[in-house]
Amino acid sequence: MKKNILISSLIFLFASCSYNSFKVFTHNEPNGFTNYYLFERSENNVLNEDLIIYLDGASFHSTLGIKGSILPWKSFSLAYKLQKELPNKFDLLVPDKMNINTGEEFSEDSIKLSYTTLQYRVNSAVSSIDQFLESHKYKNIYLIGFSEGGMILPKVYNDLNNKASILKLVNLSGGGYSYYTLIKNYYKVRNLDTLKVDSVYSDILKNPQSLSKFYMGHPYKQWTDFMKYEPSIEYKNIDIPILILQGSIDENLPVASSLYLNNYLNDLGKKNVTYLELENMDHSYSDDFESVITIISNWLNK
Numbered sequence: 001m002k003k004n005i006l007i008s009s010l011i012f013l014f015a016s017c018s019y020n021s022f023k024v025f026t027h028n029e030p031n032g033f034t035n036y037y038l039f040e041r042s043e044n045n046v047l048n049e050d051l052i053i054y055l056d057g058a059s060f061h062s063t064l065g066i067k068g069s070i071l072p073w074k075s076f077s078l079a080y081k082l083q084k085e086l087p088n089k090f091d092l093l094v095p096d097k098m099n100i101n102t103g104e105e106f107s108e109d110s111i112k113l114s115y116t117t118l119q120y121r122v123n124s125a126v127s128s129i130d131q132f133l134e135s136h137k138y139k140n141i142y143l144i145g146f147s148e149g150g151m152i153l154p155k156v157y158n159d160l161n162n163k164a165s166i167l168k169l170v171n172l173s174g175g176g177y178s179y180y181t182l183i184k185n186y187y188k189v190r191n192l193d194t195l196k197v198d199s200v201y202s203d204i205l206k207n208p209q210s211l212s213k214f215y216m217g218h219p220y221k222q223w224t225d226f227m228k229y230e231p232s233i234e235y236k237n238i239d240i241p242i243l244i245l246q247g248s249i250d251e252n253l254p255v256a257s258s259l260y261l262n263n264y265l266n267d268l269g270k271k272n273v274t275y276l277e278l279e280n281m282d283h284s285y286s287d288d289f290e291s292v293i294t295i296i297s298n299w300l301n302k
Helices: 003-007 078-085 110-116 118-135 148-159 179-189 195-206 220-226 255-267 289-300
Strands: 023-029 032-039 050-055 065-067 073-076 090-098 140-146 166-172 242-247 273-278
Touching (some): 032 118, 078 289, 090 110, 166 289, 179 195, 242 255, 255 273, 273 289
Parallel strands (some): 050 140, 140 166, 242 273
Antiparallel strands (some): 032 090, 065 073
16 A cells, blocks of 8 residues: 555646646745746736645645656646636636656655655645735635645644735545554454554654655655644634535545545534535545536635
8 A cells, every 4th residue: 555545646647738838937035946837827917916835635746747758748737627627717827846856756765755745745735825915916815725735734834924815714635533543444444454554653753853754655864854743723813714625436535534524524513614424425536527617716705
């Protein structure tokens, strides 16, 4: 079992498609750089007032996908469908992972994999989003996270200097469980020995900086801070509206994780949470993503 079975970003293979034009920005920091991409989608040269910021799931490639040697792009992430199918009133901002070049694949580079820890994923997203919002003014700004991007969504929001600009959050197949609970659940429903998870986690804690020891395809260093990070707790002091979307047949992230988050927020007395379980939808909503876009757009426009 590999980690990306649980929390991978969505990959599409298209022979003749490409992204619409986008601008590349770079935030430089002491440990390297983070690229981020702006898709300006307005019509008739009228500037848009609405911006969606998208946090992609875990993967071994740039958040836009993988560039090809013959065709411009070998594969795409969910960002492709977003920039293709969102109503044109929304511009789209997509932060990349730290020290990853646009369209780069890095599955065999343990050094670059080490920059996909919780700390680096959150800090690089926060720094690039804040840099962008300092110089670009939008009336309505929304933050969306898919899969692992949904897991880090509330922490990114909480750490933003410009979080007052964010009006709503969308958790798309991210749920509220920690990775530890997700993996334990994965073992349990398949009648596997859950004690093995504790054994591996104990070894991770003994080798927290290791880039040579791997679990589910990822180095121990990545798991050290991610394994028991609890996304649900990060929502405690968040008061803006939250949309939780979950596919009913999601095999990567169980329905129980999103239900847990919804119940947790209800127990906190939050009145601005919307939970939708979409019938016969998988982790990536691959059968009808257009309807998911419609649901998100309508909810954002309320």
